[in-house]
Structures are given as structure tokens and as C-alpha cells.
Amino acid sequence: MYTQSMDIPGQQPRAVAAAEQGAQEQEFEARIAADRKVEPRDWMPEAYRRTLVRQISQHAHSEVVGMLPEGNWLTRAPTLKRKAILMAKVQDEGGHGLYLYAAAETLGVSRDTLLDQLHSGKAKYSSIFNYPTVSWADIGAIGWLVDGAAIMNQIPLCRCSYGPYARAMIRVCKEESFHQRQGYEIMLALANGTPAQKRMAQDALDRWWWPVLAMFGPHDSDSQHSGQSMRWGIKRVSNDDLRQKFVDATVPQAELLGLTLPDPLLKWNAQRGHYDFGPIDWDDFWKVVNGDGPCNRERLATRVRAHAEGAWVREAAMAHAEKQRRKAHQEAA
Amino acid sequence: MNCSSHHFDYLLRLGGSSLVLGQRMAEWIGHGPVLEEDIALANVGLDLMGQARMLLTHAGALEGRGRDEDALAMLRDVPGFRNYTLCELPNGEPVSQVGATRDYAFTLTRNFLFAAFQCELWKALGASRDAELAAIAAKSAKESRYHYGHAADWMLRLGDGTDDSHRRMQAALDLLWPYTHELFAADAGEAELEAAGIAPRSETLRAGWLQAVEPVLAEATLARPADTGFLSTGRFGRHSEHLGHLLSELQYLQRAYPGAQW
Numbered sequence: 152m153y154t155q156s157m158d159i160p161g162q163q164p165r166a167v168a169a170a171e172q173g174a175q176e177q178e179f180e181a182r183i184a185a186d187r188k189v190e191p192r193d194w195m196p197e198a199y200r201r202t203l204v205r206q207i208s209q210h211a212h213s214e215v216v217g218m219l220p221e222g223n224w225l226t227r228a229p230t231l232k233r234k235a236i237l238m239a240k241v242q243d244e245g246g247h248g249l250y251l252y253a254a255a256e257t258l259g260v261s262r263d264t265l266l267d268q269l270h271s272g273k274a275k276y277s278s279i280f281n282y283p284t285v286s287w288a289d290i291g292a293i294g295w296l297v298d299g300a301a302i303m304n305q306i307p308l309c310r311c312s313y314g315p316y317a318r319a320m321i322r323v324c325k326e327e328s329f330h331q332r333q334g335y336e337i338m339l340a341l342a343n344g345t346p347a348q349k350r351m352a353q354d355a356l357d358r359w360w361w362p363v364l365a366m367f368g369p370h371d372s373d374s375q376h377s378g379q380s381m382r383w384g385i386k387r388v389s390n391d392d393l394r395q396k397f398v399d400a401t402v403p404q405a406e407l408l409g410l411t412l413p414d415p416l417l418k419w420n421a422q423r424g425h426y427d428f429g430p431i432d433w434d435d436f437w438k439v440v441n442g443d444g445p446c447n448r449e450r451l452a453t454r455v456r457a458h459a460e461g462a463w464v465r466e467a468a469m470a471h472a473e474k475q476r477r478k479a480h481q482e483a484a
Numbered sequence: 485m486n487c488s489s490h491h492f493d494y495l496l497r498l499g500g501s502s503l504v505l506g507q508r509m510a511e512w513i514g515h516g517p518v519l520e521e522d523i524a525l526a527n528v529g530l531d532l533m534g535q536a537r538m539l540l541t542h543a544g545a546l547e548g549r550g551r552d553e554d555a556l557a558m559l560r561d562v563p564g565f566r567n568y569t570l571c572e573l574p575n576g577e578p579v580s581q582v583g584a585t586r587d588y589a590f591t592l593t594r595n596f597l598f599a600a601f602q603c604e605l606w607k608a609l610g611a612s613r614d615a616e617l618a619a620i621a622a623k624s625a626k627e628s629r630y631h632y633g634h635a636a637d638w639m640l641r642l643g644d645g646t647d648d649s650h651r652r653m654q655a656a657l658d659l660l661w662p663y664t665h666e667l668f669a670a671d672a673g674e675a676e677l678e679a680a681g682i683a684p685r686s687e688t689l690r691a692g693w694l695q696a697v698e699p700v701l702a703e704a705t706l707a708r709p710a711d712t713g714f715l716s717t718g719r720f721g722r723h724s725e726h727l728g729h730l731l732s733e734l735q736y737l738q739r740a741y742p743g744a745q746w
């Protein structure tokens with residue numbers, strides 16, 4: 152997982168000023184125009200760098216915070232096989248966090264700095280993880296829908312103009328498609344199970360569907376900042392186009408499960424060649440983004456606590472390394 | 485091959501130990517001191533779960549009553565479990581009283597002591613006349629060596645890190661050491677299993693285990709606790725207070741929705 156479209160008003164640095172000029176900038180522009188990758192050693196406009204640091208670090212934070220809602224079911228998975236699959240899945244998300252922090256570090260910002268921003272509440276992560284996982288079906292719904300939406304978001308990022316981010320996304324996308332399939336399999340077992348299991352699956356779908364659609368971010372018409380990201384080749388496909396693609400792909404999957412998507416306005420539009428769907432509750436979306444979702448405080452507090460409780464471990468590891476260094480130094484002398 | 489109840493119990497002991505410790509590892513995922521350790525503990529947990537599944541599947545097949553890994557893991561109560569008590573202790577509170585539900589010193593030290601034991605165990609079981617058990621041991625040996633290496637590295641870093649980390653590691657070691665007695669204590673079925681060439685007597689694993697444990701403790705500047713008369717009894721189905729809570733989570737869905745397929 153998991154990007155949510157990051158062009159959220161109030162988070163974007165000002166559009167790049169006309170300050171950076173000259174040959175370096177021309178070369179950068181030419182590189183972007185020719186669709187060649189920008190690498191860490193290349194000159195880049197400060198605003199491009201800042202935009203990437205923000206997006207990649209928010210993405211990394213989302214992977215790490217995203218371990219928590221599914222982690223809530225690690226000890227309660229229904230079979231040993233499902234438990235092992237879920238452990239591997241949540242572990243993968245931690246691995247995605249690692250690649251992404253490493254990609255952000257190529258832009259000259261340390262993981263510690265980024266974690267401080269997360270823990271102080273300054274940095275955002277995908278709001279989808281501020282919803283609770285109250286039943287086992289939520290683990291199916293997250294894999295199927297949340298990882299599914301993440302794939303839609305991330306496939307275009309494999310072509311992102313910044314090389315390290317694009318390469319991280321290629322690795323990540325491969326694993327996300329496993330996650331999506333495994334989530335769908337959980338839903339399939341529930342949908343073909345007892346009436347209680349089927350109710351569990353429908354209830355999860357009812358709760359996750361709209362937050363997942365909102366994950367793609369504000370409508371293109373309300374998203375004044377994505378223009379610059381598009382021009383820079385960071386963002387390749389618009390929020391609304393990605394959302395439509397997701398809906399079109401998901402409707403038949405829900406039909407196959409025999410579950411009902413909670414949208415009375417959902418309908419095939421032959422003229423457009425797409426599904427029409429009902430309006431998204433943006434007030435609810437912004438409420439969660441701005442900190443008042445069901446689990447915002449708990450998720451962040453859990454991360455802060457894990458970090459604080461681990462401080463002595465990190466300090467001791469550094470002290471030990473320093474002792475070893477001194478010992479090696481003395482032996483050499 | 486003939487299946488004696490000792491043989492079955494022995495497989496339940498090993499399978500249950502991997503299962504229960506694997507469950508404890510799962511509790512760490514998302515809460516580690518650094519992201520790399522979330523991933524490492526998940527790796528250890530996944531290996532242990534894999535061992536548990538193979539061992540319980542094998543036990544069920546030997547028993548011949550149609551019980552699979554999930555029937556043995558999910559549908560038995562506390563006295564039916566035969567795991568070593570060491571593996572079921574919680575990761576932190578209330579056994580390790582550091583004011584946290586997860587104590588990395590306690591977890592790492594337990595992993596170290598148990599992985600060192602499993603390394604010896606798999607070595608011996610590689611020659612078992614129970615061919616399936618020998619194959620499981622061969623596969624698991626590599627995993628346990630990795631677990632041992634990971635934990636031993638941290639024993640050194642944290643034992644010989646800061647004063648605070650040293651104190652925490654020594655406290656964890658002092659708490660855990662008495663539970664290692666159970667790993668090497670004799671029991672009524674051992675002679676039969678040894679005679680049949682299925683499993684070694686527990687006591688024979690102790691010398692190798694000490695050889696793997698003591699030098700690391702010394703290098704980590706940790707004092708090896710003295711042995712006492714304390715003897716835990718999980719492998720006979722008489723457990724600590726903690727296993728029941730672990731099972732209430734592990735088994736929750738199977739108990740709440742009897743007979744459902746997942």
C-alpha cells in the first residue's frame with residue numbers, strides 16, 4: 152500500500168516560483184519532456200524535491216500506519232494458513248515502508264526526521280487507515296479494495312519521473328497484487344460460507360466502499376495542485392480517472408461474490424462505457440483527513456508509543472556500535 | 485509406523501511450542517523498536533508458524549482420527565496443549581514488569597534461548613526414524629539457525645550497549661532462565677521414543693545448548709543465572725495462567741462460528 156492522492160490543499164508548497172532559472176533548469180525540463188528519469192545526483196528544482204519528499208514520505212508513513220488495522224487481526228486469524236498469509240502481508244507493508252523511506256532519503260532527508268514529522272502530527276498518512284477493523288471480513292475488504300485501490304494509484308507511479316520512487320513502486324506493485332488477490336479470496340470464502348459469514352462480508356463492504364473511493368482524492372475540478380505534479384511527471388493519471396477505473400474493475404468482482412455495493416446510483420452507462428456512481432461524502436473525507444476519523448488518535452498514539460518504547464533499543468544499538476568502533480580503533484593502533 | 489500416545493504428544497509438544505511462540509511474534513508486527521525489527525520478528529514468526537503447521541499436520545495424520553492442523557490448534561483447550569511454558573509467556577507485562585505489553589529485552593532473550601534449543605533439537609531429529617519428522621527437522625534447522633543468529637546479535641548489542649539496556653537484558657534473562665529447565669527435564673515417554681529411534685532424551689540436548697548459549701552471554705557481559713529447583717510443566721498440559729488468554733485470541737473465530745469454513 153498505499154497512496155492517497157496527496158494533493159490536499161494546505162499541504163502543498165507554493166507552486167514553483169519562477170526563481171530557478173538557467174541551464175540546470177533547462178536541462179531538468181528537457182529531461183522531463185523527454186520522459187527520462189531524474190536521479191538523486193541530478194539537479195532538480197527545490198519545489199520538485201519538496202513535493203517528492205512530501206509524497207514519498209506520506210506514502211511511507213501510510214505503509215507503516217497501515218500495518219496497524221490489519222495487525223489487529225494477526226492473533227485472531229481463523230486458520231493457521233490465513234494467519235501465515237496475513238503475517239506475510241503485514242510484513243510486506245513494513246518492507247514497502249522501508250523501500251520508501253530509503254527512496255525519500257535519496258532526496259537528502261533522514262528517516263528520523265520523517266518519523267518525527269509523523270509522530271508530531273505534521274505529516275499525513277492515508278486516511279483509510281483511520282477506520283477500524285471490527286471483523287475478519289474487514290481483512291478481506293482491505294486486501295481486495297484498499298490494496299486494489301493502491302494498485303490503481305501506484306501503477307502510474309512506476310513511471311514517475313523520479314527514478315528511485317519509480318523503481319520502489321515496481322517492487323511494491325508486484326506484492327500489492329498478491330495482497331489484492333488474497334483479500335479477494337477471504338471475501339470469496341465468506342461469501343460462499345454460512346449466512347453469518349455472508350453478513351459479515353456484506354457489512355465490511357458497506358463500511359469500506361465509500362472511504363476507498365475517497366482514497367483517490369478530491370475531484371479533478373477541486374484539485375488545483377495536481378497540475379504541477381502532472382507537468383513534472385510525478386502524477387500521471389488524474390484522481391477521477393483512477394477512481395473510475397477502480398469502480399469499473401470492482402463492480403464485476405462484487406457481482407461474482409454475490410455482494411451488493413452500497414450505492415443505489417451505481418449503474419452501467421453504455422454511452423460513456425463506464426459505471427456511473429453516486430456522490431462521495433467529502434465532508435466525511437475531510438473530517439477524517441483533519442483528524443476526526445474513528446481511529447486517528449489511536450493510530451498515531453500507537454506509532455508514537457512503539458517508537459518511544461523502542462528508544463532504549465536504538466540507543467543501545469548505537470552505543471554498542473560505538474564501543475565496537477573504538478575497540479577496532481584501539482586494536483589497529 | 486505405529487503411533488504411540490507418547491509419539492503423538494511429542495509432536496504436539498514441538499508443534500504447539502512453535503505455534504505459541506509464533507503467535508507471540510505476531511503480536512510484535514507493527515510495534516517493533518525499528519521497522520527492520522518488525523520485519524525480522526515477522527520472519528521468525530512466519531518460520532515458527534510454518535513449523536507448527538507441518539508438525540501438527542503430521543501429528544493429526546499419525547493419530548488417524550481426521551484432525552488437521554487447525555483442529556489441533558483451534559479446537560483444543562489449555563490442558564490439550566503440550567508446548568513448553570517458556571513459549572507461552574507474554575511478551576511483556578505481566579511477567580516482565582517494564583510497564584509495557586511488549587518488552588523487547590524479554591522477547592529477544594526468549595528467542596535466543598529457544599532458538600538455541602531448537603537448533604540442537606533439529607540436529608538430533610534429523611536422524612529420527614520418523615521420516616516425516618526428520619524431514620521437518622531438516623527444513624527447520626536452517627530457520628532456527630537464522631533465528632539464533634538474529635537473536636544472538638541483539639543479545640550482544642543490548643547486553644553490551646548502555647547501562648539501561650544491560651539492566652533490562654539481565655532482568656529478562658533472570659526471569660526466563662528458570663523456564664529453560666523444562667526443555668531438558670526427563671519424562672515418562674522418553675525411553676520409549678529413544679528406543680524407537682524417534683526422538684532423543686531431552687537431557688542429551690543440554691550440553692550443546694549450553695555451548696551455544698554461554699559464550700554469547702559472556703560476550704554480552706550478562707551473568708548466567710544459577711539453576712534452581714523451578715520446573716514448569718507445560719509439556720504435560722499444566723500451563724501458566726497466560727496460555728488461556730493466548731488461546732482465547734487464537735481460537736476466537738473458530739469458537740464463535742463453529743464449523744465454518746474460512
Ligand SMILES: [Fe+2]
Binds near residue numbers: 152153244247323327
Ligand atoms: Fe504496501
Ligand SMILES: [Fe+2]
Binds near residue numbers: 152298326
Ligand atoms: Fe499491500
